[in-house]
Amino acid sequence: MMNSTEPSSYLSFTSSSHLSNDSSSFNMSGSSGPDSGASLEVLSLRKLGRNLEQLLDDLTFDYSDAEVIVEDLSVGVHRCILAARSGFFHNLFVQGNTSSPPKEGKPKYYMKELVPYHKVGYEAFLVFLSYLYTGKLKASPLEVSTCVDGTCAHDACRPAINFVVELTYASAIFQITELVSLFQRRLLNFVEKAFVEDVIPILLVSFHCQLDQLLTHCIHRVARSDLDDISLEKELPFEIAKNLKSLRLQSQSDKENEMDLDNTHEKRIRRIHKALDSDDVELVKLLLSESGITLDDANALHYAAAYCDPKVVAEVLDLGVADVNLRNDRGYTVLHVAAMRKEPSVIVSLLTKGASALETTSHGQSAVTLCRRLTRPKDYGAKTKQGQETSKDRICIDVLEREMRRNPLAGDMYISSPAMADDLHAWLLYLENRVAFARLFFPTEAKLAMDIAHADSTSEFICLSASERSGNLREVDLNETPTMQQKRLRSRLDALNKTVEMGRRYFPHCSQVLDKFLEEDLPDLFYLEKGTPDEQRIKRARFTELKDDVQKAFNKDKAKISGSGLSSSSSSSSSQKGCVNYKVTKK
Structure with a gap:
């Protein structure tokens, strides 16, 4: 041996x-x-x-003589095998275990104590452990080494990088040199493919594990990037951040005078950031008044969304003097930064104050896409027991997706993946149904809303019967390219949405009736002859109520706009006669 x-x-x-x-x-x-x-x-x-x-897979007979606690899960190990394979474990077991006395059973070792600089997850440790026992390296489990973005190739997304980083930490700390070499080569391949912010964990593992070749490669990639100095200082060890800034200064030696001017400005901005770090928004207000610098000048919302307590973000937003959709020098909005942090309360606060979920980065990524690219399937699909908190990762994605669906102008965001394409068609179908029902219930008001919105094209595809519709949304035209289809659907979506917006503005009570009608899935009322006698009777009664609601809404809106000069003599009541046999395409 x-x-x-x-x-x-x-x-x-x-x-x-x-x-x-x-x-x-x-x-x-x-x-x-x-x-x-x-x-x-x-x-x-x-x-x-x-x-x-x-010995690892068959739990029928447990011959393990020690336990390693990883993410609150116990992994049984055999000290003789680990000691023979790794000098680290040999020395650990020779020194004895101090975590739990022998009388309490098997010795326990905690991963967070064994690997101090970075976490090694449960799945990564099992892959590493399997190699120690068998000499074979298992494939990376997809639930922890891929993201939940269906359009991602998973060749450089954050979960893919993080899993290899975890394996690298384990291999380096536990002194399995051939694995360190293997994983260092994999990380080198990631460096040029990944977004610069995703290079940071690679830089950290190369620094802590003294992987000089990988460290040099990462430093040069970050140095030539647009990642700001404040982010470097917050996320990297002092000596690395200092080295990076020195490299950048070497290429800017001819701008010394400009730098002197910038230093005063930068010092004032840093004071504002330090006040945010101290959760002192009152001090922030004082600094703003004394320095003449605005929150937007300091990118204060970006900073708070990335590093501060959610309550501080809310307080800064309440000041009402910052542009919630401001882009920083890298082209990121505040919501983009919050999506990368994955803190639900920060995202909700921003959306409540008017942050747009439609804005994209220079790479064409929306906030929800950024969030998906950072989220593992394990975290997104994690089942929570009653009384436990839902996964923050899932909450963030769900909130942003709902915001995208709520805003029909999402455009490209709805067709970036099959799932988003389904959302686009579903939203188009909803709007078509809504405008069609508006023309049935409030024909004059609907036409007026369309005229105000200049949505002349809307009437081309909003017809009064299913047989008259201008083709299925999913119908394929062999002469139509994907780009042409995208433009057509976007134009269609814009026209419908403008019509609905005008209807809400000028005929709010009528719009409320339509909201209730569609939300309760009441289009089934139009099939009065279907169902049991009791069901038909209930439908007729509900249909009568609906007619009354329509007439009341019409009267309220008519009274409201009677002095505005808008003509709204509706034929709503007469339209009800022909509604019963109307068919509508349901979602």
Whole structure:
């Protein structure tokens, strides 16, 4: 057996000289030959690997003599195997365990104490542990090494990077050098593909694990990026941030005079940021009045959304003097920054104050896309027990997706993936139904709203019967390119939405009737002849109520706008006669 302090792995599928003397004269058919010993050795090592793997996978008989606690989950391990494979574990077990006395059962070791600089998750530790036992590296579990964005290739998204980072930390701390080399090569491939903010965890692991080649590569990538100095100082060790700023200054030596002017301005901005760090919004107000710098000059909302307590974000928003949709030098809005932080209360506060979920970065990513690219399927689909908090990751995505669906002008955001394309068609269908019902219930008002919105094209596809509709939304025109289809659907969506907006503005009571009608799925009322006698009777009664609601709404809106000069003599009452046989396409 190898010396227990040897850090490198020795289980592999290659031949080993210490077995060749015993098996060199045999192969599987019983004949001798020069390759027979190597073949038998490979088979023996494979069988050994399978047998040792059963110690991890088969829980029928638990032979483990220690436990490693990872993310509050216990993983049974065998100290003899870990000590033989890793010098780190050999020294750990020789020193003895201080976490729990022997009388309490198996010794327990906590991952957060073994790996101080970064977390190693449960799945990453199992992959690493499997390699120690079998010499084989398992494939990365998709639920923790991919994101929930269906359009992502997962070749450089944050979950893919983070999983390899976790494996790198484990391999370096536990002294398995061949794995460190393997994962360092993988991380090198990520550096140029990833967004610069996603390079930060790679830079950190290379710094803490002293991976000089990877560290140099990361530093140069970040130095030539547009990542601001404040972000570097907040997220990186002091010496790394200082090194990065020095590299940047070397390329700006001819701008010393401009830098002197900027230093005064920057100092004032930093005072505002420090006041935000101290949760002192009153001091922020004082600094703003004394310095002449605005919240927008300091990108104070961006800073607060990224680093401050959610209550501070709300207080800064309440000042009412910051542009909630302001872009920083990198082209990120405050909502983009909040989406990357994944703090639901911050996102909700921004949306409540008018932050637009439709804005995209220079890379074409909306806030919800950024959030998806940072979220693992494990976190998004995590089941919570009654009384427990729902996953923050899921809440953030759900809130942003609802905001996108609420705003029909999302455009490209709705067709960036199959799921979003379904949302686009569903929203178009909803708007078409809404305008169609408006023309049935309030024909004059609907036409007036369309005229005010200059939505002449709307009348081309809003027809009074299903058979008259201008084709299925999903109908394919072989002469129509995806770009042409996108423009057509966007134009259609804009026209419908303008009509609905004008209806809400000038005929609010009529719009409320339509809201209730569609939300309660009342279009089924138009099939009065269907269902049991009791169901038909209930439908007729509800239909009578609906007619009364329509007439009351019309009268209220008519009284409200009678002095505005708008002509609104509706034929609503007469329209009800032909409604019963009207068919509507349901979502």
